[in-house]
Amino acid sequence: MGAVLAHIGIVGHGIAAALFAALAIWQFQRNTERNTTQISLIIAIALTSFWALSIAVENAFVPISNFAESIRNLAWLNFMFVLLRTGEGRDEPKTVNIIYFALMLVLVGQIVVDSFIPIFDGSPRLVGMATYTAVVMRMIFAVGALVLIHNLYSISAAETRWGIRLPMASLAAIWTYDLNLFTIMYLTQQMPIELIVMRGPAIACVAPLMALASVRNTNWNLKLSRSVAFRSLSLVAIGGYLLMMVVIATALQIIGGDYAKLAQISFLFGTSIAALLLLPSGKFRAWFKVKLAKNFFQHRYDYRSEWIRFTDTIGRPGADSAPFHERVVQAIADITDSPAGVLLMPDDAGRLVLQSRWNWPTIQVPPRACTARTISFFQETGHIVEFDALREDKNEQCDASAIPEWMINDPQTWAAVPLVHFDRLAGLILLARPRVNRTLDWEDLDMLRVVGRQVASYLAEAKSQESLSEAQRFDEFNRRMAFIMHDIKNLVSQLSLLARNAERHADNPEFRRDMIETLQDSAKKMNGLLARLSQHNKAKPEEPQPIKLVKLLQSTIEKKRLLHAIETNQIDDLTILADPARVDQILGHLIQNAVDASVDGQAVQLNARRRDLSVAIEVADTGHGMSSEFIRSQLFKPFASSKEGGFGIGAYEARQLAVAMNGRLEVESKEGVGSRFTLILPLAKEMIEENIVDERAA
Numbered sequence: 001m002g003a004v005l006a007h008i009g010i011v012g013h014g015i016a017a018a019l020f021a022a023l024a025i026w027q028f029q030r031n032t033e034r035n036t037t038q039i040s041l042i043i044a045i046a047l048t049s050f051w052a053l054s055i056a057v058e059n060a061f062v063p064i065s066n067f068a069e070s071i072r073n074l075a076w077l078n079f080m081f082v083l084l085r086t087g088e089g090r091d092e093p094k095t096v097n098i099i100y101f102a103l104m105l106v107l108v109g110q111i112v113v114d115s116f117i118p119i120f121d122g123s124p125r126l127v128g129m130a131t132y133t134a135v136v137m138r139m140i141f142a143v144g145a146l147v148l149i150h151n152l153y154s155i156s157a158a159e160t161r162w163g164i165r166l167p168m169a170s171l172a173a174i175w176t177y178d179l180n181l182f183t184i185m186y187l188t189q190q191m192p193i194e195l196i197v198m199r200g201p202a203i204a205c206v207a208p209l210m211a212l213a214s215v216r217n218t219n220w221n222l223k224l225s226r227s228v229a230f231r232s233l234s235l236v237a238i239g240g241y242l243l244m245m246v247v248i249a250t251a252l253q254i255i256g257g258d259y260a261k262l263a264q265i266s267f268l269f270g271t272s273i274a275a276l277l278l279l280p281s282g283k284f285r286a287w288f289k290v291k292l293a294k295n296f297f298q299h300r301y302d303y304r305s306e307w308i309r310f311t312d313t314i315g316r317p318g319a320d321s322a323p324f325h326e327r328v329v330q331a332i333a334d335i336t337d338s339p340a341g342v343l344l345m346p347d348d349a350g351r352l353v354l355q356s357r358w359n360w361p362t363i364q365v366p367p368r369a370c371t372a373r374t375i376s377f378f379q380e381t382g383h384i385v386e387f388d389a390l391r392e393d394k395n396e397q398c399d400a401s402a403i404p405e406w407m408i409n410d411p412q413t414w415a416a417v418p419l420v421h422f423d424r425l426a427g428l429i430l431l432a433r434p435r436v437n438r439t440l441d442w443e444d445l446d447m448l449r450v451v452g453r454q455v456a457s458y459l460a461e462a463k464s465q466e467s468l469s470e471a472q473r474f475d476e477f478n479r480r481m482a483f484i485m486h487d488i489k490n491l492v493s494q495l496s497l498l499a500r501n502a503e504r505h506a507d508n509p510e511f512r513r514d515m516i517e518t519l520q521d522s523a524k525k526m527n528g529l530l531a532r533l534s535q536h537n538k539a540k541p542e543e544p545q546p547i548k549l550v551k552l553l554q555s556t557i558e559k560k561r562l563l564h565a566i567e568t569n570q571i572d573d574l575t576i577l578a579d580p581a582r583v584d585q586i587l588g589h590l591i592q593n594a595v596d597a598s599v600d601g602q603a604v605q606l607n608a609r610r611r612d613l614s615v616a617i618e619v620a621d622t623g624h625g626m627s628s629e630f631i632r633s634q635l636f637k638p639f640a641s642s643k644e645g646g647f648g649i650g651a652y653e654a655r656q657l658a659v660a661m662n663g664r665l666e667v668e669s670k671e672g673v674g675s676r677f678t679l680i681l682p683l684a685k686e687m688i689e690e691n692i693v694d695e696r697a698a
Helices: 002-030 036-057 063-085 094-119 124-155 158-188 193-216 233-255 258-278 282-296 303-314 324-333 374-381 387-391 405-409 442-505 509-533 549-560 580-597 628-633 650-660 685-697
Strands: 341-346 352-358 413-421 424-432 545-548 575-578 604-611 614-621 664-670 674-682
Touching: 002 036, 002 193, 036 063, 036 193, 063 094, 063 124, 063 158, 094 124, 124 158, 158 193, 303 324, 303 442, 324 341, 324 352, 324 424, 324 442, 374 413, 374 424, 387 405, 387 413, 405 413, 413 442, 424 442, 442 509, 442 580, 509 549, 545 549, 549 580, 549 604, 549 614, 575 580, 575 674, 580 604, 580 614, 580 650, 580 674, 628 664, 650 664, 650 674
Parallel strands: none
Antiparallel strands: 341 352, 341 424, 413 424, 545 575, 604 614, 614 674, 664 674
16 A cells, blocks of 8 residues: 555656646746746745655655755746736735745745754654744745735736635635644644545646636736735635644544544645645635625625726726616616616606626517606605515515516516616616525615716716717707708809799800809809718818819809809919818809809909918908997807898808918908908919028029
8 A cells, every 4th residue: 555655646746746737947948038927936836846756756854855855846936926026906914924934944944943943853752843844934934825815816907816716726626725734733743644645636736727828818917906806715714724734633643553644634635626626616716705894794795896897887988888878787686696687767657677687598588667656656755675575574664656567577586776866866776686695784775875876877878979979960950951052042043043044044055054054063062061060971071282263263153153243353373272162152152252242233353362371362342331349259259240131150160171271361341342351272282492592592
């Protein structure tokens, strides 16, 4: 039997050494640019391989293997410390750094004590004292290391915790096995051969977990959470575990014989299986949380951490986040560990309807999800309904007629939380039954009331934003409609003039040809106006570009000459920097205003001349003119007009278009004399450069 165990120990430790050596080589080769954490991880893995190899070659608890175990633990402790110090988002309290430093001193002392054992070989009493001290120091280190694992995992942020879960679980397995081994050695004063032999195969099973962890977290980036503080609960748990081990070891000593060794192995195996089965279970964690809060803490909730979690859930940004109303349900459901929930909101007809659901696809919500009393009841009372008490007729404060039958008949509905904002019901959240069924106490009710009011304000704000956005869309539509109606009025005026002129010149072939071109141009503009009216119109004005001024103005004159006489005294051959469509639109407004202000037979003047580095395009008439007070206070304001039936849009829009092209619009007018509008636009770059060359030559 002894030979078989020895063979298992050698093979097991040899396999562990080979696996960790291969893992260290793989880590070294795959990362060419290594950070501090990666280097410390490679060193820790390599020293673990060295420790397993020393036991396979020499034996357990000989000087070389004891030394290898100490430096292995020192390397893993250094890896955890580096991982902690390079984490982002939080300053670690000094108490944690003290624990790291104290454990390093324990390891140094352990190496010193181990070195005394061969020196005291001639004195059994001194050897026993040194061995006893070494075992105690190993127990102390295992306890402290497990505390630090719990601390490092608990302070990591939720989004990065998955990246360190496997390495922390692997280290916890290593040091938990060591704690069991050294505790049994300390209590029984014997060498548990079976546990020592199985130490190698157990460590070998950790190597694949480390490899998988390296794939998950290549750069070993850790983000620390500000909402989690260092807690001593792990110390309490480990202390309770040691106390249980003392009781069990004492019982095993009473049993004695071969049954003691069998019981030791069975206990260790049974606790490991129980941990693997219970710890991943969501129901077990929920039960444990309830019992812990009930028996160990004065308050059920850590309000600071709950509020941070709540606000993070509600305000989670990003394209990958769930919709807002779904996050509202999750934020309240997480408080009571409810696995699912739905949100009902009032519609325009004053009925509750399904707005969103979270993890609850099976619940059947009817189109009319309330009774005639539901909304008024929750608005007036703000009462949180616990359905189990309602089903047992124990909820005297609840009006049964306000609760729909479909809510009561579904056994999974657990609680209804009203969301009341300024005495108005913004919504109603139904929570599914939590994994561990329980009743709501006063602290649950207070927490849900506070959070319900906060969520109601979020919903009211979201609804206000939606209404504001809708009003802005209507405002934009009305603004667009005002400009379009003004342009339509101008087109109607032009077509009316064209119709009057057609009565006198219809027999002229040249007039008919020009009339057809004018009608085609008007139809084109009408189609453009209809396109601008559409909400799907995304067209943007073109960027200013060099255009020939003479060609542009001649085109404008040809379009307008059938409607009214237009005269020109001077049009300089210049190149301007502008958008042709916008210039044509500005001139259309100015010429139409000049035509409207003029009487028949009075021509409109259109001239263009250079003014420094700009071009001045003048549109003048000899009509009734405008007062200086009107020009100063009303001319360029929308919906202000001196013309009967005028829209008051043309001058305003013309100036806006001019400013968009880095230009401006000037006006001179006198009542009874007429008006002159001057459009100032910049010259093209080529014209400016020619002007500079001419000035230098002069």
